[in-house]
Amino acid sequence: MNIHEYQAKDLLRGYGVAVPRGGVAFTPEEAASVARELGGPVWVVKSQIHAGGRGAGRFQDNPGGKGGVRVVKSVEEVASNAAEMLSRVLVTKQTGPAGKEVKRLYVEEGADIKRELYLGLLTDRGTGRVTIIASTEGGMEIEEVAHNTPEKIVKVAVDPATGIQGYHTRKV
Template identity: 90%
Template sequence: MNIHEYQAKDLLRGYGVAVPRGGVAFTPEEAESVARELGGPVWVVKSQIHAGGRGAGRFQDNPAGKGGVRVVKSIEDVGKNAAEMLNHVLV
């Protein structure tokens, strides 16, 4: 079965398993909004694909850039990194 991490968390949560809080965003603005709701000094922005090694992968249009899992320390960086991931192909 191929499901995304956020879908697996919803399933596990439904069975009473403790999972980290998070959210799904389809725009950089939504990502910033989710980060504000979560609070905290550090956030992890993750691409959601059916493959392992998201952090080691690179985006097709920026092969020298960052991977699909990024630790950021500001709301602005959440939005910036989400914009660099959304609608781009991770390989």
């Protein structure tokens, strides 16, 4: 399923999951407006493309510049960073060299992050089962964790006939 981060967070919010407040923007002016509505003092401006590694990615026209996820400290910085990101091609490990054009942004309230965890559910093509993947080594570079320290990743296959059971969650 290809949905953007802001769409996924709306779905989670609808089921009562606590997620940071934010809003989608298609122009720098809309991004600034979202930031003003959220209040400050810190915001995160996030490129919305169907690929991971957006923060570590680089824009095709500025490969030495900033990535597709930026922490900023003023409404003016929200607008200027939005202008630098919108309508530009973001290249990440997952997009390949062709990259993907950034057509929308997600402006989110900043948070004081104490600890990052990784949790994902995916369909394992080999088994045809949903697999829970979890790690205490959260953050943007889960692929590097998988490569360098695979023992820090827990994988639990879920039988589609029974669904997620208590023992699955205890293992995670």
